[in-house]
Amino acid sequence: MRYQQYKFKFYMDARHAIYIGGKLGEVHPHTWEIVLHVVKGKENFEPFHVLEKAVEKFLEPFQNNYLNDIKPFDILNPTIENVCLYFKEKLQEILNAMGWIFLMIEMSETPGRTYVISMLDEQEMEQNQTVQTLTDLILDEIKHIGE
Structure with a gap:
C-alpha cells in the first residue's frame, strides 16, 4: 500500500427486494x-468514536428495516450498487464535514459479493506519492464537485 489510511467496518441488518425486468x-x-x-484531513478532525457514532446515526433509519420503504429506495431500486452509491454520497458529506477525507466504500451483501466505489484514480497514483499529496488531490476534487 502506498499511503496510510484508516478502515472502519459497520454492519447493517436490512431487508430489500429488487426490481428485475420490471417485476x-x-x-x-x-x-x-x-x-x-x-x-485524516489537513485541519482538525474528529476522534474515532465521533466518526463511528456519526456513521451509526446515519445507518440507524435503515437498520432492521425494509429498504424499499425508506427514501430514496422507495423510488430507487435498492440494488447493492444503488445502496452503495447513495451511502457513499451521504457518508462522504458527513465525514468530510468532520475533517476526514473519504477514499473508498466497500459494501457487501454476502461474504462473497462486494461492491466498491473508490475516490482514488489509479492513473494519478504514483509509486512515491505521499499521504499529503493524496489528500491534496482528493480535497481539490471535492472542491470542484461543489462548484
Missing part, C-alpha cells in the same frame, strides 16, 4: 457489511 423480486434479508476507507 419486484422476493423480499430477503442481508447483514450488510460497510467498510469505509478514510484519511
